[in-house]
Amino acid sequence: MELGLNETQQMLKNSAHEFLQAECPDTYVRAMENDGSGHATEIWDKVAAQGWIGLMFPEKYGGFGLSFLDLTILLEEMGRVMFPGPFFSTVIGGGLTLLIAGNEEQKQNYLPKLCEGQLIISLAVNEPDSYWDQQSIKTVAKKSGNKYIINGTKAFVDNAHISDYIIIAAKTNNKISLFIAPSKSEGINQNLHKTIGSDKKSELLINNLELSNDAIIGELNEGWNYIKKIQEYGAVGKCAEMSGGSQEVLDMTVEYAKQRIQFGRPIGSFQAIQHHCANMAIDVEGIKYLTHQASWNLSEGNDAKKEISIAKAWSSDAYQRVCALGQVVHGAIGYTKEHNMQMYTRRAKSAELAYGDSKYHLENIENIIGF
Amino acid sequence: MDFEFSKDDELFRQEVANFVDKELPWNWREDKIDSEDPKDRPKVTEFKKKLAKKGWLTMAWPKEYGGQAAPHIRQLIFNEEMSYRGIPAVDAGITQVGPIIMLFGTDEQKKYFLPKISNAEIDWTQGYSEPDAGSDLAGLQTRAIEDGDDFLVTGSKIWNGAHSGANWMFMLVRTDPDAPKHRGISFLVAEMKSEGITVEPIPMMWDHSRALITLENVRVPKKNLIGELNRGWYVGAALLDFERSGIGYASNASKLIKELVQYTKETTRNGKLLSEDPIIRNELATMAVEIETAKMMAYSVAWMQSKSDIPNKEASISKAFGSEMVVRLVNIGMKILGSHGELEPNSKDAPLRGIIEQLYMSSPASATAAGSSEIQRNIIATRGLGLPRG
Ligand SMILES: Cc1cc2nc3c(=O)[nH]c(=O)nc-3n(C[C@H](O)[C@H](O)[C@H](O)COP(=O)(O)OP(=O)(O)OC[C@H]3O[C@@H](n4cnc5c(N)ncnc54)[C@H](O)[C@@H]3O)c2cc1C
Numbered sequence: 001m002e003l004g005l006n007e008t009q010q011m012l013k014n015s016a017h018e019f020l021q022a023e024c025p026d027t028y029v030r031a032m033e034n035d036g037s038g039h040a041t042e043i044w045d046k047v048a049a050q051g052w053i054g055l056m057f058p059e060k061y062g063g064f065g066l067s068f069l070d071l072t073i074l075l076e077e078m079g080r081v082m083f084p085g086p087f088f089s090t091v092i093g094g095g096l097t098l099l100i101a102g103n104e105e106q107k108q109n110y111l112p113k114l115c116e117g118q119l120i121i122s123l124a125v126n127e128p129d130s131y132w133d134q135q136s137i138k139t140v141a142k143k144s145g146n147k148y149i150i151n152g153t154k155a156f157v158d159n160a161h162i163s164d165y166i167i168i169a170a171k172t173n174n175k176i177s178l179f180i181a182p183s184k185s186e187g188i189n190q191n192l193h194k195t196i197g198s199d200k201k202s203e204l205l206i207n208n209l210e211l212s213n214d215a216i217i218g219e220l221n222e223g224w225n226y227i228k229k230i231q232e233y234g235a236v237g238k239c240a241e242m243s244g245g246s247q248e249v250l251d252m253t254v255e256y257a258k259q260r261i262q263f264g265r266p267i268g269s270f271q272a273i274q275h276h277c278a279n280m281a282i283d284v285e286g287i288k289y290l291t292h293q294a295s296w297n298l299s300e301g302n303d304a305k306k307e308i309s310i311a312k313a314w315s316s317d318a319y320q321r322v323c324a325l326g327q328v329v330h331g332a333i334g335y336t337k338e339h340n341m342q343m344y345t346r347r348a349k350s351a352e353l354a355y356g357d358s359k360y361h362l363e364n365i366e367n368i369i370g371f
Numbered sequence: 372m373d374f375e376f377s378k379d380d381e382l383f384r385q386e387v388a389n390f391v392d393k394e395l396p397w398n399w400r401e402d403k404i405d406s407e408d409p410k411d412r413p414k415v416t417e418f419k420k421k422l423a424k425k426g427w428l429t430m431a432w433p434k435e436y437g438g439q440a441a442p443h444i445r446q447l448i449f450n451e452e453m454s455y456r457g458i459p460a461v462d463a464g465i466t467q468v469g470p471i472i473m474l475f476g477t478d479e480q481k482k483y484f485l486p487k488i489s490n491a492e493i494d495w496t497q498g499y500s501e502p503d504a505g506s507d508l509a510g511l512q513t514r515a516i517e518d519g520d521d522f523l524v525t526g527s528k529i530w531n532g533a534h535s536g537a538n539w540m541f542m543l544v545r546t547d548p549d550a551p552k553h554r555g556i557s558f559l560v561a562e563m564k565s566e567g568i569t570v571e572p573i574p575m576m577w578d579h580s581r582a583l584i585t586l587e588n589v590r591v592p593k594k595n596l597i598g599e600l601n602r603g604w605y606v607g608a609a610l611l612d613f614e615r616s617g618i619g620y621a622s623n624a625s626k627l628i629k630e631l632v633q634y635t636k637e638t639t640r641n642g643k644l645l646s647e648d649p650i651i652r653n654e655l656a657t658m659a660v661e662i663e664t665a666k667m668m669a670y671s672v673a674w675m676q677s678k679s680d681i682p683n684k685e686a687s688i689s690k691a692f693g694s695e696m697v698v699r700l701v702n703i704g705m706k707i708l709g710s711h712g713e714l715e716p717n718s719k720d721a722p723l724r725g726i727i728e729q730l731y732m733s734s735p736a737s738a739t740a741a742g743s744s745e746i747q748r749n750i751i752a753t754r755g756l757g758l759p760r761g
Contacts, residue, residue, distance in 0.1 A: 001380075001444055002373040003674045009372075069372060254756045269759040274752035281751050282688050289667035296372045310663045313656075365656040370632045371646055 003292065008066070009073045016077035019050065024081045026340050032084040033198035033343075037162050039085025048117025053091060057099060062112035068233060069299040072240040072291065079241030080248045082347055084199070086120045088241070089158035092234050094121025097167055101178055101218035101226035110165070110180075122163040122183070124154035124204055125227055132231060132356055134176055134224045139206060141170040141179060148172075148216075150179065150187070150209040156353075160202040161192055167217060168206070175221035179211050186210075197350030198343075232305070234355035235312040236298055239291040242319040242351050246284045249344050253277060253326045260331075267329070276325045283318035290314050306368045309361040316352035316361070323348045380444055387427070387452045394421050399458050405579060406459035412494070412536040415459065419491035422460055429465060429489045431613055436473055436485055443677040446614035447670070454619035455626050463495045464488040468541050470610050471558065475598035484560075496563070498528035498542030498584060499607070506746050508543070509552045509604060513586065515544040515559060521590045522546075522559065528584040529573075530740075538563050540584065547601050558603035561591045577732035578716065612676065615686055616669035620693030620737075624662045624700050627730075630723055631655060631704050638722075640709060654703045662700070665693040684755025691747035694738040701730040 005013060023043055032038055047053060056071045057063025071091070078087065095114050098107055098121075113119045130136035139152025150170050160166055163183045169176050181188065187209030190202045218226060254277055257268030267273050294311040297304035323345040327334045334341035352358060376384070395418060406415045422428040431446050432438020441449075453460040469488045472480050487493045504511040513526025524544055531540070540561050547555030563570070567589035572580040598606035632655060635645035645651055668689040675682045704727040705712040716725030738744045752758045 001376055001670065001674055001677075003671055004372070004678075006372070250756075254758065257758060266759050268752075269761045271749070271761055274758050274761070275745070275748045277756055277758060278691075278748035278751035281684065281756060282692050285668060285671070285685070285688050286664040286692070289671055290664060292372055293374045293667060296374045307663075310660050313660045314664055359653075362653055362656040362660070365659050366652045369628065369656065369659045370636075371652050371655075 013073050016074050020077055020081045024083050029082045029084055038200040044117055053117055054115030057111055057115055061107055062115035067299045069295050072295040075237050075240035076244035079244030086159035089122055090120050092237050093123030096233055097123055097230050100229050120163045121165045122157050122160045123167045124157040125169045126156055127153055128155045137171055139170040141172050146213050148211045150206050152206050154204040156201045157204055159200050160190055161200055169223050172221055176223035177220050178217040178223040179215045180217055181211055197347045231355050232308050235308050236294045238351050238354045239311045239315040242315045243287045243291045245344055246287055246319045246322045249322050249326045250280045250284050253329045257329055273329055276329055280322045280325050283322050287315045287318050309364040313358045313361040316358040319348040384448045399456055407532045409536050416491055423491055437489055443614050443673045447618055447673040451618045451622045454622040463497050464493055466613050468495055475606050493539050494537045496531040496537035496540045498540045500530045502529050511543055513544045515546050520593050524586045524589045524591055526586055531582040531584055543603050543607055553604045555601055556603040557600055558597045558606040559591050560595045565589050577729050614673055616672035617689040617693045618669040620697050621662050621666035621669055624697050628658055651707055658700045661696045665696045668692055684751045687747040687750040691744045697734045701734050705731050
């Protein structure tokens, strides 16, 4: 058993921390909340130059060949600073989907460019009435000669508004297949949702979108198997962001409790405040180890369904508890737009919803424990 | 990172499990064996002797004292398997008095006590708490006055276990009332048969008793002083490097939850299987998450120890979360049992042999014992997070 970081991971963590400290100050995060695109291309290019987009992709596709566990360490640091933009959605929703599902030609086609930061790819699975459930997907791909005609509505598609391609899960007969389409295709219309986490998610109105046979990623009718695998990575990736975010909320709350003076002494000397902070530390500790355990198992190729659902169920709720207590300790100032505390609080909710909320993962666990 | 145990460690786990399942002639958990109940004591001692023969009882001890200097991870596995089966395998002699004597004892003390401890011949009772000194242990007032070759000890100790079977007590006593409170305490051991000691059982709300031990001018020979005079606080605090992860909470709970899930699959209420109730399913799934969390917290403490790091906030996190997690599981368990939850262990139809009913009363007390949850949170906040003391 070894629960610590290895040398590469420690270096990655340190350099990510340094880079993000310099390139992603809170002023940038705040500015991007109201920015139409949600990120700055100069920073995206710098991130690509660091090799981070390709971090876990094989070298033959232009990546660095590191593991998903290594990516987890990077995502923790990104979560710490609420790094805005399409990194997560492109790497996991786009790149990993292609890596897991794509045929060789598709991988060669998309992955090297994606690793270089030339392509932003989004994944469209859920719908207004469908949440990680194969049966309720209504978007349909109808075969017509050597083409497919796609119709339906997708919801909560991360960063679709700035994407080059969108991967769409659609019904083929009674199964699901994945299709890749240029985002600007005729037949795709987008509406940007306004979200609690100020991230950029869109509704896609797909109307007679015409795609050729070779737009199918991997095998026809195998889409849902791919999605289930991608969801595993996505859930753990979100846990990693939550792990970093919750650690930052704890750190800044403790710092504030040491400095804020009321009744002639730091509020951190009051036991009620101390116990709030202790409870936050308990939750943060749980998020960290459960996340690492799930990520390690996934990286090792083990069946990690249990560890993943446990990590995501715990982290989703625990991060929100941590933020709620962080707000309490900060008092009124923490609720102001100007303060970072509330930015974490809002993102904690959106992180819960991504890749299966706690209710969803608890239902998985019900099966795993024998119900 | 590596979240798996090594092959050798897994083989060891298997060996422990096989041994226990073969050598334990009665069903420990089912029979509700209470290591501190005098009627069960011979069984407990008998089993401990078997563990001693295997070398497992003192596996954490250094080799020079007959131990195996077992790594923390081995100890963790051993403790995990034992608590899963509800077996109180190691006692205060093994984990506390023995190591203290190794570190601070004279040669004579080592020669006398260590073999007796490692052969499970001494039953210790811990005399730390007093009626007026609980969380504030350093406020203890039991007085020991030097008198020739002896100390004369007067005061009372409370909440001690093993009261009727214990033949020795280790205790903290005040030897210098004028010194600052941590600096006037000494560590003594005394035979329970000494004149002036009376033991009064304190029945607890569940099927269990603790003790009130009164000492009145009890003569304790000076050769029973362990470590230096007035350094007892530090003697008591300095223990050998034992596994202190708190794995017992998660390990115990993982057995309980299995039994509860099984129970819901076999029990109908108002014509419907309990396992089909979405609220019950959800609550037990939530507890499965908490159990895994408690397990990882405990593992992280053992792992830190295995690297010679000193866990401080981590151990408190594991204790506070683990003990409270068991309380939550038991509360949910009680709700699942419904009207049958009120049945005591020996009554007809008591579900799960009344274990849940007993734990409903005893598990909150575990959150108080050995440093209450509030004290753990104080430690997390001040020592762990660096918040200023109040
Ligand atoms: C089942 C059981 C077995 C035990 N076995 C032994 C044994 O074998 N030997 C032995 O010596 N002792 C034993 N104890 C005693 C145990 O160590 C004490 O109960 C414990 O330290 C708490 O002390 P107390 O009960 O006097 O509570 P108190 O210290 O009076 O505390 C009462 C309440 O006040 C809170 N409190 C106290 N101080 C603070 C503070 N600074 N900040 C915030 N809250 C505070 C506590 O958390 C608690 O909620 C046992 C106790 C139990 C329940």
